[in-house]
Amino acid sequence: MRLDKYLTDHYKDITRSQFSDFIKRGFVTIDDKVITKPSFDVLEHHVVKFNKDDVFVSRGGEKLEHAIDVFGIDISNKVVIDVGASTGGFTQSVLNHGAKHVYAYDVGTDQLAKSLRSDVRVSSFEQTNILDVNLPENDLIVIDVSFTSVLPILSHVTPFAKEIIFLLKPQFETTKDMLKKGILKSEKEISKIIEKTTQHLKSLSLQILGFTPSPITGKDGNQEYLIYCTRS
Structure with a gap:
């Protein structure tokens, strides 16, 4: 077998x-x-x-775990919103660190791990575009989205946010012609994307408190980055 x-x-x-x-x-x-x-x-x-x-239910859990450790973030008793929850790696990570409740949003269906769907501390919202949602009161928003730019999502969630941790995935912030077999290799382009993201955060009055490369690459091998910010 x-x-x-x-x-x-x-x-x-x-x-x-x-x-x-x-x-x-x-x-x-x-x-x-x-x-x-x-x-x-x-x-x-x-x-x-x-x-x-x-084991985390997805690679995302290990990525967020790294950010929480490096940035020294206290999650205990916080209400968290997970944007792009998928199987629930980020949700699992914040629960492990004592989150009081997690609102998990995703455009997909039936992806969240069974162990998380049955957890009373988790409210799951599937087939939901976060851009159409007025978010509930929260202490922290975590974001892990793919195949779309994270910038419009940041613009939408910021009015509802106190603190944000998000994954910046340069491969989804560039044009297809910059990718080779799904991988963005141009250091110049990556630097431009990081600078563009930084300026976007400033325009939203978000202050960057932490920036670190993800210890785990994306599935295709792309380097990703974890950014921690707060409303200034």
Whole structure:
């Protein structure tokens, strides 16, 4: 039996696609050896180990965890809005740090991990364009969006924000002709995008409190950046 199917059969609250990602990220061992192929054939004598308590539901959780640590942000008892929640990596991270409640928004459907959908501290809003929403009162907004520019989203959420942590993904802030197999390699273009983003934040009266490269690249290998800001 394929490894990803074997794990799905044993952990009903995690989808096969999520397990495929976990396996590729090295969170599963067989006979104490890390296996990174979802198609690995599991035999009867194999000892398969997976500690779901050590794993974020998506790569996003690890990225936000880095920002919280580097910037020294206290999340305890805060009401958080997660824009672009997807499977819930950011949501999981802030809950782990003591968030009181999370409003999770995404344009997709049925993506949020089952463990988060069933958590009373999470309110999930699917098939929802954040640009059409008047956001509830909150202490922190976290943003992780793909295939669209983050700048219009920042413009929309700022009036509702006290603090914001967002992922800047240069590959989605440039034109397609600048990408090579989905990757933005031009350091000059990346610098221009960072400067443009900085100026946009200033125009919104947002003060940058922290800026750090993500410790994990995007799925295609693009370098991304975590930015922490507050309304000045």
